[in-house]
Amino acid sequence: MKILVCISNVPDTTSKITFTDNNTAFNSNGIQYIINPYDELALSKAVELADGGKANVTVIHVGDVASEPTIRKALAVGADQAVRIDAPPRDAWFVANQIATYAKTENFDLILTGRESIDYNGAQVQAYIAELLQIPSVSIAKRIEINGNEATIDREIEGGKEVLTVNLPVVIGTAEGVAEVKIPNMRGIMGARSKPLTVLPAVDVPALSTISNYETPTPRGAVTLIDKDNINKLVELLHTEAKVI
Amino acid sequence: MSILVYIENVEGNFKKSGFEALSYAKAIADTLQQEVYALSIGNVENTELEKAGKYGASKIINVQQEQLKNFVNQAYASIIADIAKSTGASTIILSNSFSGKGLAPRVATKLNAGLADAATSLPIIEGETWKIKKTVFSSKAIATIDLLSPLKVISLAPNAYEPSESPSDIQIENYTPKIEQSDFSTIIKEIVRATDKVSLPEADIVVSAGRGMKGPEHWGLVEELADVLGAATACSKPVSDAGWRPHEEHVGQTGLAVSPNLYIAIGISGAIQHLAGVSSSKTIVVINKDPEAPFFKVADYGIVGDAFEIVPQLIEALKRYKSN
Ligand SMILES: Cc1cc2nc3c(=O)[nH]c(=O)nc-3n(C[C@H](O)[C@H](O)[C@H](O)COP(=O)(O)OP(=O)(O)OC[C@H]3O[C@@H](n4cnc5c(N)ncnc54)[C@H](O)[C@@H]3O)c2cc1C
Ligand SMILES: Nc1ncnc2c1ncn2[C@@H]1O[C@H](COP(=O)(O)O)[C@@H](O)[C@H]1O
Numbered sequence: 301m302k303i304l305v306c307i308s309n310v311p312d313t314t315s316k317i318t319f320t321d322n323n324t325a326f327n328s329n330g331i332q333y334i335i336n337p338y339d340e341l342a343l344s345k346a347v348e349l350a351d352g353g354k355a356n357v358t359v360i361h362v363g364d365v366a367s368e369p370t371i372r373k374a375l376a377v378g379a380d381q382a383v384r385i386d387a388p389p390r391d392a393w394f395v396a397n398q399i400a401t402y403a404k405t406e407n408f409d410l411i412l413t414g415r416e417s418i419d420y421n422g423a424q425v426q427a428y429i430a431e432l433l434q435i436p437s438v439s440i441a442k443r444i445e446i447n448g449n450e451a452t453i454d455r456e457i458e459g460g461k462e463v464l465t466v467n468l469p470v471v472i473g474t475a476e477g478v479a480e481v482k483i484p485n486m487r488g489i490m491g492a493r494s495k496p497l498t499v500l501p502a503v504d505v506p507a508l509s510t511i512s513n514y515e516t517p518t519p520r521g522a523v524t525l526i527d528k529d530n531i532n533k534l535v536e537l538l539h540t541e542a543k544v545i
Numbered sequence: 546m547s548i549l550v551y552i553e554n555v556e557g558n559f560k561k562s563g564f565e566a567l568s569y570a571k572a573i574a575d576t577l578q579q580e581v582y583a584l585s586i587g588n589v590e591n592t593e594l595e596k597a598g599k600y601g602a603s604k605i606i607n608v609q610q611e612q613l614k615n616f617v618n619q620a621y622a623s624i625i626a627d628i629a630k631s632t633g634a635s636t637i638i639l640s641n642s643f644s645g646k647g648l649a650p651r652v653a654t655k656l657n658a659g660l661a662d663a664a665t666s667l668p669i670i671e672g673e674t675w676k677i678k679k680t681v682f683s684s685k686a687i688a689t690i691d692l693l694s695p696l697k698v699i700s701l702a703p704n705a706y707e708p709s710e711s712p713s714d715i716q717i718e719n720y721t722p723k724i725e726q727s728d729f730s731t732i733i734k735e736i737v738r739a740t741d742k743v744s745l746p747e748a749d750i751v752v753s754a755g756r757g758m759k760g761p762e763h764w765g766l767v768e769e770l771a772d773v774l775g776a777a778t779a780c781s782k783p784v785s786d787a788g789w790r791p792h793e794e795h796v797g798q799t800g801l802a803v804s805p806n807l808y809i810a811i812g813i814s815g816a817i818q819h820l821a822g823v824s825s826s827k828t829i830v831v832i833n834k835d836p837e838a839p840f841f842k843v844a845d846y847g848i849v850g851d852a853f854e855i856v857p858q859l860i861e862a863l864k865r866y867k868s869n
Pocket of ligand 2: 305306307308309336338339360361362363389392395412413414415416417418420421422423424425426
């Protein structure tokens with residue numbers, strides 16, 4: 301089985317988010333990057349399925365050379381090789397086209413992404429890839445089992461879950477529950493250095509959208525503290541002031 | 546030209562987010578002097594279909610076929626794109642629900658349209674360019690997306706646009722699509738839905754609790770408060786990690802992002818990763834025994850004290866309020 305895991309590079313969750321160029325560009329100065337947490341789940345699931353040889357795992361990242369530490373970390377977790385498409389990840393449509401173009405040449409049985417990235421929170425890449433490849437996709441998977449050529453997946457739906465089966469190949473967006481996050485060990489880290497990392501040029505993709513401005517949300521006013529012996533006051537304020545009950 | 550709105554249903558009932566999408570579409574259609582057409586796929590009765598008229602649709606296209614009873618994203622995407630083409634829709638609007646997320650990029654690809662996902666504002670229309678806002682970096686920022694393509698797909702964030710009635714005469718048009726078997730590669734085995742509970746992603750009110758509740762045996766209190774308010778329940782990550790609550794209740798950076806009208810946080814410290822998933826809630830109430838808990842900094846109302854004393858009193862106070 302050949303598995304492709306799509307890895308994005310996102311600001312560490314505690315990062316302060318600021319913008320430059322008159323609020324038109326994200327300021328990456330001083331930002332610590334990590335593997336998107338959902339992609340860690342995807343990668344951990346892939347490595348679990350491979351279980352030391354039952355599958356071959358490729359990680360792919362669209363981004364510039366600065367994200368190679370993230371790719372090496374993915375190799376340290378247990379991927380066999382990596383591909384980097386050498387271009388800034390302009391948007392989900394661009395990224396998905398790069399990944400689909402690469403995937404067309406390789407016939408993967410399983411393509412895993414995170415359910416969404418925690419920077420742009422698009423949850424788009426996964427369905428775009430599937431549509432470009434004309435194969436099925438499952439957007440928010442909480443459990444994945446592979447049996448021969450068939451995947452059984454629990455998909456999250458509002459207020460519950462759907463259990464479905466699908467024949468490979470399929471693109472799946474992973475959420476909590478699919479796997480325990482694997483932390484790289486020393487052997488993995490050492491081994492990662494000599495695993496193949498191929499850099500490929502990007503294909504041209506006309507833009508259908510662009511981000512023209514960023515702003516920070518207006519801060520809330522100061523908290524109104526209510527005495528714990530006067531709970532009725534809270535109920536009253538929720539009704540008359542906040543108008544939410 | 547027209548705007549096409551796909552409305553999801555659950556067991557034959559339209560979702561509230563569908564009416565939000567219709568109202569949103571109606572507001573755009575009014576500025577552009579276009580019609581709003583709704584689209585329903587699945588087994589929905591006429592009385593339900595007619596409800597789309599209340600929110601401004603002049604026509605609803607009804608696709609009802611046994612094979613399409615349940616959501617299959619490839620098949621649904623094909624149908625939505627085909628109907629968009631045949632009705633000459635310039636804009637396709639759907640809700641950014643769990644299913645919508647798997648659908649919108651496919652529809653956009655088929656139509657070579659730009660996609661504004663999880664939209665939180667009406668577009669500012671500047672000729673062919675539409676400017677639409679969405680929250681990014683886990684609610685730490687808001688981005689303006691410029692849609693540049695002639696055809697546009699917008700998936701509307703849940704709870705971002707208040708449904709408003711705008712009654713119009715509605716015509717129901719039954720439609721039998723051509724369907725390709727290759728669009729049905731996923732087979733649904735089972736759907737499990739907790740019908741007695743308010744669904745968290747769509748809830749107007751969320752009662753959420755953290756490690757301050759000490760253990761799963763105390764969740765009766767959280768549930769009782771939620772019941773009085775007609776709210777959904779949620780929790781912090783350590784709570785679901787410890788197995789006190791199911792994973793789907795976990796909100797925050799690595800869990801679900803919610804933006805209800807009212808979010809009540811009980812015994813949650815307010816770590817940045819937690820806030821990432823809840824800070825766009827309209828009103829936030831925090832109950833915490835530690836006056837220094839970071840959550841108070843982003844709260845509208847706060848009570849400093851022991852949850853085990855405060856929550857029962859709050860339940861009583863709300864019951865009194867409700868009975869008046
Ligand atoms: C990469 C990453 C991703 C993460 N993602 C998430 C996420 O998505 N969601 C999330 O929630 N967390 C997430 N976390 C964890 C997060 O950093 C915090 O550890 C977590 O939110 C803390 O949960 P808590 O507030 O329930 O527990 P604690 O931090 O232990 O806080 C408990 C609170 O309860 C109060 N308390 C105790 N007893 C009482 C009482 N009797 N009455 C009233 N108050 C009481 C305490 O004062 C305290 O403020 C993530 C962390 C990392 C590193
Ligand atoms: N630059 C990238 N390179 C490779 N994969 C990516 C990239 N950006 C996003 N992805 C994948 O697509 C998923 C969803 O991202 P998004 O659609 O941006 O929310 C992520 O969890 C990754 O698996």
